[in-house]
């Protein structure tokens with residue numbers, strides 16, 4: 001919102017289909033409204049408090065890897081930055097120490113292979129591109145340096161990618177905290193293998209997500225003093241019992 005807009009200023013205008021579209025202020029019109037020409041050529045009259053300033057330089061580059069680097073930190077600026085990055089498959093962006101992940105809805109295996117995990121292992125935060133492995137590395141290092149438990153909160157709407165992101169965090173922690181397997185049933189493998197089982201019982205297809213978790217999950221991974229995984233526990237809660245399926249003869 002900006003009340004000092006003048007002719008020629010670059011702005012974002014709300015749009016019912018595209019959420020926000022770029023526009024240029026033409027002049028002020030009667031009734032305290034501004035005339036704005038949108039990038040689609042439409043001329044609209046908008047109250048200044050409904051407009052947001054747009055940084056024309058943002059069109060020149062491919063987005064910034066941390067929202068705090070944006071000239072204008074507001075909804076259209078944030079969304080535009082995420083969009084610029086998303087088209088280049090840069091699905092991760094920081095806002096300070098928070099990681100924003102935009103679901104790519106396609107496989108990006110190069111982002112998650114052993115080579116990538118090796119790159120992020122020990123790398124200072126911010127040195128490499130934003131990544132779920134980077135924030136996992138921060139938590140792991142903080143645990144080792146301060147000898148204190150760390151927790152990570154993964155939130156988002158249904159289908160946003162929380163379950164997949166949680167699995168990637170577990171994958172990274174088992175990579176850095178794993179040991180040479182003495183047998184083929186190491187703790188870290190068992191942790192990862194528990195996921196398909198839990199999903200088989202607790203996930204269901206919904207309109208928003210083909211593999212929607214119908215329960216919350218608290219995953220605890222325990223490490224010894226050397227930073228090696230020593231145990232794990234998964235607690236489930238808030239099971240969406242209303243969606244439990246019944247057998248064909250209607251017995252649960």
Ligand SMILES: Nc1ncnc2c1ncn2[C@@H]1O[C@H](COP(=O)(O)OP(=O)(O)OP(=O)(O)O)[C@@H](O)[C@H]1O
Nearest residue numbers: 103105106158159160161162163164209211212213
């Ligand atoms: N990082 C990713 N790479 C590729 N595909 C992804 C990624 N994250 C999510 N997806 C895709 O999006 C789908 C939905 O993601 P996910 O099940 O993790 O969402 P969710 O936030 O846990 O949803 P819900 O709250 O409904 O359980 C996945 O089945 C997968 O196909």
